[in-house]
Amino acid sequence: MLVGIKAVIVDLDGTMVDTLGDFEEALNRTLADLDLPPVTRALIERTVGKGSEHLIRSVLAHQLALPEVTGLSNVCQARSVDTLYEPAWQRYQHHYLRINGEFSAVYPGVVEGLARLKAMQLPMACLTNKPLAFAQGLLKAKFLDGYFGWVFGGDSFERKKPDPMPILGTCAAMGVVPAQALMVGDSQNDALASRAAGCPVALVTYGYNHGQPVDQAPHDLLVDSLLELAERLTS
Numbered sequence: 001m002l003v004g005i006k007a008v009i010v011d012l013d014g015t016m017v018d019t020l021g022d023f024e025e026a027l028n029r030t031l032a033d034l035d036l037p038p039v040t041r042a043l044i045e046r047t048v049g050k051g052s053e054h055l056i057r058s059v060l061a062h063q064l065a066l067p068e069v070t071g072l073s074n075v076c077q078a079r080s081v082d083t084l085y086e087p088a089w090q091r092y093q094h095h096y097l098r099i100n101g102e103f104s105a106v107y108p109g110v111v112e113g114l115a116r117l118k119a120m121q122l123p124m125a126c127l128t129n130k131p132l133a134f135a136q137g138l139l140k141a142k143f144l145d146g147y148f149g150w151v152f153g154g155d156s157f158e159r160k161k162p163d164p165m166p167i168l169g170t171c172a173a174m175g176v177v178p179a180q181a182l183m184v185g186d187s188q189n190d191a192l193a194s195r196a197a198g199c200p201v202a203l204v205t206y207g208y209n210h211g212q213p214v215d216q217a218p219h220d221l222l223v224d225s226l227l228e229l230a231e232r233l234t235s
């Protein structure tokens with residue numbers, strides 16, 4: 001039962017926007033620049049959610065270990081995640097910012113749900129592990145920016161979800177205590193950060209949770225859409 005909710009904090013990737021296509025496009029353009037083979041969407045889906053550095057490092061480690069890459073000349077074998085990370089991050093930012101939103105789609109019920117929450121005069125913040133510049137561009141491209149009084153990214157605080165710091169910082173910015181803020185997310189990162197911050201959490205059933213069933217993560221409410229969430233808050 002959710003009572004005394006005065007503010008809502010909403011995750012971005014996997015909760016509001018299905019961004020796997022954007023990740024796939026930006027990563028594969030980056031890998032092509034580095035003469036590495038393309039990555040599969042399934043690997044991205046299992047890996048996304050802990051921010052860009054984690055995603056890039058995990059993808060580089062996976063691609064460098066492929067037999068067709070380890071079988072290359074000594075020069076190529078000298079390449080490591082550490083030596084490739086910085087150029088990969090530079091190319092990734094370049095590509096991501098150019099395609100941001102082009103290969104992604106807003107999930108059904110998001111606009112209707114946000115509109116209802118806004119009509120209930122609940123202040124809303126977007127809190128994502130995505131870099132802030134990517135998040136702001138995506139919200140704008142998808143016409144979702146007008147719903148949020150605050151937007152925080154994975155580089156807005158010293159630590160990312162599942163650490164509670166970003167939730168605590170967002171609550172402070174919104175002027176509410178964690179018990180009054182409802183976090184809405186799609187993964188264990190949102191769930192664990194919320195629990196550690198002392199903030200109730202609703203999880204959507206359709207996002208990315210590192211290949212694990214999301215209902216196994218701690219939650220106070222499980223919903224199939226943001227519209228259902230808004231309906232549950234009014235009833």
Ligand SMILES: O=C(O)COP(=O)(O)O
Nearest residue numbers: 013049050051128129130
């Ligand atoms: O890891 C990411 O970039 C996506 O993160 P999010 O699910 O917190 O929006």
Ligand SMILES: [Mg+2]
Nearest residue numbers: 011013014186
């Ligand atoms: Mg997410």
